[in-house]
Amino acid sequence: xxxxxxxxxxxxxxxxxxxxxxxxxxxxxxxxxxxxxxxxxxxxxxxxxxxxxxxxxxxxxxxxxxxxxxxxxxxxxxxxxxxxxxxxxxxxxxxxxxxxxxxxxxxxxxxxxxxxxxxxxxxxxxxxxxxxxxxxxxxxxxxxxxxxxxxxxxxxxxxxxxxxxxxxxxxxxxxxxxxxxxxxxxxxxxxxxxxxxxxxxxxxxxxxxxxxxxxxxxxxxxxxxxxxxxxxxxxxxxxxxxxxxxxxxxxxxxxxxxxxxxxxxxxxxxxxxxxxxxxxxxxxxxxxxxxxxxxxxxxxxxxxxxxxxxxxxxxxxxxxxxxxxxxxxxxxxxxxxxxxxxxxxxxxxxxxxxxxxxxxxxxxxxxxxxxxxxxxxxxxxxxxxxxxxxxxxxxxxxxxxxxxxxxxxxxxxxxxxxxxxxxxxxxxxxxxxxxxxxxxxxxxxxxxxxxxxxxxxxxxxxxxx
Amino acid sequence: xxxxxxxxxxxxxxxxxxxxxxxxxxxxxxxxxxxxxxxxxxxxxxxxxxxxxxxxxxxxxxxxxxxxxxxxxxxxxxxxxxxxxxxxxxxxxxxxxxxxxxxxxxxxxxxxxxxxxxxxxxxxxxxxxxxxxxxxxxxxxxxxxxxxxxxxxxxxxxxxxxxxxxxxxxxxxxxxxxxxxxxxxxxxxxxxxxxxxxxxxxxxxxxxxxxxxxxxxxxxxxxxxxxxxxxxxxxxxxxxxxxxxxxxxxxxxxxxxxxxxxxxxxxxxxxxxxxxxxxxxxxxxxxxxxxxxxxxxxxxxxxxxxxxxxxxxxxxxxxxxxxxxxxxxxxxxxxxxxxxxxxxxxxxxxxxxxxxxxxxxxxxxxxxxxxxxxxxxxxxxxxxxxxxxxxxxxxxxxxxxxxxxxxxxxxxxxxxxxxxxxxxxxxxxxxxxxxxxxxxxxxxxxxxxxxxxxxxxxxxxxxxx
Numbered sequence: 043x044x045x046x047x048x049x050x051x052x053x054x055x056x057x058x059x060x061x062x063x064x065x066x067x068x069x070x071x072x073x074x075x076x077x078x079x080x081x082x083x084x085x086x087x088x089x090x091x092x093x094x095x096x097x098x099x100x101x102x103x104x105x106x107x108x109x110x111x112x113x114x115x116x117x118x119x120x121x122x123x124x125x126x127x128x129x130x131x132x133x134x135x136x137x138x139x140x141x142x143x144x145x146x147x148x149x150x151x152x153x154x155x156x157x158x159x160x161x162x163x164x165x166x167x168x169x170x171x172x173x174x175x176x177x178x179x180x181x182x183x184x185x186x187x188x189x190x191x192x193x194x195x196x197x198x199x200x201x202x203x204x205x206x207x208x209x210x211x212x213x214x215x216x217x218x219x220x221x222x223x224x225x226x227x228x229x230x231x232x233x234x235x236x237x238x239x240x241x242x243x244x245x246x247x248x249x250x251x252x253x254x255x256x257x258x259x260x261x262x263x264x265x266x267x268x269x270x271x272x273x274x275x276x277x278x279x280x281x282x283x284x285x286x287x288x289x290x291x292x293x294x295x296x297x298x299x300x301x302x303x304x305x306x307x308x309x310x311x312x313x314x315x316x317x318x319x320x321x322x323x324x325x326x327x328x329x330x331x332x333x334x335x336x337x338x339x340x341x342x343x344x345x346x347x348x349x350x351x352x353x354x355x356x357x358x359x360x361x362x363x364x365x366x367x368x369x370x371x372x373x374x375x376x377x378x379x380x381x382x383x384x385x386x387x388x389x390x391x392x393x394x395x396x397x398x399x400x401x402x403x404x405x406x407x408x409x410x411x412x413x414x415x416x417x418x419x420x421x422x423x424x425x426x427x428x429x430x431x432x433x434x435x436x437x438x439x440x441x442x443x444x445x446x447x448x449x450x451x452x453x454x455x456x457x458x459x460x461x462x463x464x465x466x467x468x469x470x471x472x473x474x475x476x477x478x479x480x481x482x483x484x485x486x487x488x489x490x491x492x493x494x495x496x497x498x499x500x501x502x503x504x505x506x507x
Numbered sequence: 508x509x510x511x512x513x514x515x516x517x518x519x520x521x522x523x524x525x526x527x528x529x530x531x532x533x534x535x536x537x538x539x540x541x542x543x544x545x546x547x548x549x550x551x552x553x554x555x556x557x558x559x560x561x562x563x564x565x566x567x568x569x570x571x572x573x574x575x576x577x578x579x580x581x582x583x584x585x586x587x588x589x590x591x592x593x594x595x596x597x598x599x600x601x602x603x604x605x606x607x608x609x610x611x612x613x614x615x616x617x618x619x620x621x622x623x624x625x626x627x628x629x630x631x632x633x634x635x636x637x638x639x640x641x642x643x644x645x646x647x648x649x650x651x652x653x654x655x656x657x658x659x660x661x662x663x664x665x666x667x668x669x670x671x672x673x674x675x676x677x678x679x680x681x682x683x684x685x686x687x688x689x690x691x692x693x694x695x696x697x698x699x700x701x702x703x704x705x706x707x708x709x710x711x712x713x714x715x716x717x718x719x720x721x722x723x724x725x726x727x728x729x730x731x732x733x734x735x736x737x738x739x740x741x742x743x744x745x746x747x748x749x750x751x752x753x754x755x756x757x758x759x760x761x762x763x764x765x766x767x768x769x770x771x772x773x774x775x776x777x778x779x780x781x782x783x784x785x786x787x788x789x790x791x792x793x794x795x796x797x798x799x800x801x802x803x804x805x806x807x808x809x810x811x812x813x814x815x816x817x818x819x820x821x822x823x824x825x826x827x828x829x830x831x832x833x834x835x836x837x838x839x840x841x842x843x844x845x846x847x848x849x850x851x852x853x854x855x856x857x858x859x860x861x862x863x864x865x866x867x868x869x870x871x872x873x874x875x876x877x878x879x880x881x882x883x884x885x886x887x888x889x890x891x892x893x894x895x896x897x898x899x900x901x902x903x904x905x906x907x908x909x910x911x912x913x914x915x916x917x918x919x920x921x922x923x924x925x926x927x928x929x930x931x932x933x934x935x936x937x938x939x940x941x942x943x944x945x946x947x948x949x950x951x952x953x954x955x956x957x958x959x960x961x962x963x964x965x966x967x968x969x970x971x972x
Contacts, residue, residue: 070865070873070900070901071872071873071874071900071901071904072900072901072902073900073901125852148863148866149850149852149853149863152817153852153853154852154853154854155851155852157852158852196898209818210818211816211817211818211819211821212816212818213815213816213818213819213929214818216898216929216930217929217930217931217933218929219928219929219933219934219950220950257818259818259821285821285822285825286821286825287825287828288824288825288827288828290824290827290828290834291821291824291825291828294817294820294821294824294856294858323822323826323951323953324822324951324952324953325950325951325953325954350678351676351677351678352617352676352759353674353675353676353677353678353679353722353724354676354678355759356676356724356750356751356756356759357750357756357788357789359753359755359756359759360750360751360752360753360756361788362753362755363752363753363755363756369755385614386620387590387614387618387619387620387622387623388614388618388619389618389619391759393759397613398613398614400535401613407536408535408536409536433661433681435535435536435537435538436535436536436537436538437537439536463684464678464681464682464683464684465681465682466682468682468684469684485684485685485790486788486789486790487789488788488789488790489788489790
């Protein structure tokens, strides 16, 4: 069976059988830890077949005593049973003709004992030579926000964004503060069968996925993965957080997912050659994925900065140097436009410090000053992206900024326009503005520049193809 | 006059004259930009003398036609008048015997024209040989949360924390998202007179200041500053964000505050030798200052990690390597304590992955599992700090964690205990837990480890003295 079609069974299932479902779902302090409950709560529209030896109905759904007795049209089986039962269940699924099995259970290659490794070998033997693929064990499975699907037994934070994420830990499926990554997602868990190369081939061919995000501890299928990466990065950005640089982390990855981490330098070189964008921590992973998702590429390295504060302007210049961006040299026309409302004593240069103008220019409003400055920079042919560092003044601030973003997207569709905002209520303005699309509000000016740097790097990579 | 006594006039004023106060305060979109209004709103208890040529009363306070006619007991004059008026006013203040003048007005050494530089020279000449010191120009002045004082014309985000901050941009005085730095603060602005060495000497001798934070673009008094830094770092941590590493940033700093940035490498060496903790961006600045403020020093480099997720455990190991920390080797006693509730298949090692135990141990609660694991690590003589990576489960989560923090502070006062939390409502739990003191909740596991690394580095520096 074609791997893309196979992966669709995992990520776009039309019907799911759940093995290891309880009549009374397990809870921890009021949180239900149950695949079925979450699936229903999220509004999944596909068919759900709970499998339970005694129950005839669970949570209003007809239950089946065994996988053999369930209907034939099962795309995906999600297995969350004690580990010694898993090989037997996998065998039943194969017999039933199920092509995709997610194993949630822990304690296989990730276990310290021999039994876990033995059970893993049994599973491997059962699926060898069949059309059935296994995701996991030790996996929360898959997510697809477009069909409200998630096989996670803990409520996942999903969002209809064109991001395909793949990871080796289920933690990314959960509600992490400040992180929004999951449009579609695959938790490889131990990755005993389905691995990075498979998921990447699926995302590469998936029209709904515009950006691919990866959390990599280590992998068995490095050459297949890199081959796919070479192909996919020609079409869409692939952003990777590669863990396990240190010897100790590599060892821990081994016991966490049973995979080998490999030498840091080799990975650096291989990922770079494949056009993969490598990031250093989870915040950079999030910022970068979302930037690719929400912004146009930066078609050059020259940034224009509009700022209420000279001090953060200087901070930005240092950040640009770190990220390989240039502070744009303004054209004479731009300087002339800005001079019109600058106080006479202030020289015009980039970063464009508009606070003195706001203080002295009483003829035009605060918003007009920042609008004129932003537009002047966007209009400058020597500027490839604009970062605005602004204080939140007035309750309609998000509406005004959105207007600016909308006009910029129309007049300069190829230039990212992003923000760092301060003063209360930043979070509210950020959420409203970002929800309308077309821009991002970053947690710090340095993080804004770091993300723009990745946009410029990838644009460069694509242009050189 | 002794510089410490002089700086007290700026930071601990008992009485303030305000020059450049309006009968109708300037507003931008509903925000009042007015020193007097903010001073009243913040509840400053000292005497306030508004100076205004016509008004006899402003905002319920008696106003004076000139500084000469105001009462004699003025500790500090805050000047926010058009620049050409400033030298004359400074002269009046000197004549009056005022020892501290904050100049808010922009357009002196920071200006592109000759007039600004000429006006600056006039001010310099006026104060030379007198007992009067000038803060600024181009400064928002000073903050002291202990007496509800701030000379900022925009509402500042102040908090009663033992942090003394000093910066070359007023932006740090404002409500920056996620940044809380201001117990006491000095905005040097252009730093034409009062400079880093003066502020540092004050903070070094100030019993209310336990941590000093610095934003440095460049300085004129480098040797005096470094001499003070050598002294102060022996008593309390000094954390610095040094900007202007790149040539272009150094030039921009020149036009922003008129100060010279100096070579990056020289600064690196000089700050390190002086025991100053150098940070790379504003988020690290905030994390590090708050860590010194809220946590004990880390008396060694060995970290213990309790985690709901093996994946983030591996991420932490890499982060430790970057920050010079070691993942602690657990003692046999600790391993025995943890084994008691681990599933039989799981080996015990650090990071301590307690999720499998939570899943299989139905005899004790989620909270008990994390409590036993945390205490086991704290009790281990080979562990110098503990980071817990936990999901928020249950509404009393902050109360339970606070109990843990309180007990840890009692039984292990020398070991920092910090958290990375996920799942809703993280922000609420974080705010409640941190408000009770004794711990910090970080935005990412990598940032937690980076901050702990600084605690260990400084402890090391102090022990080698």
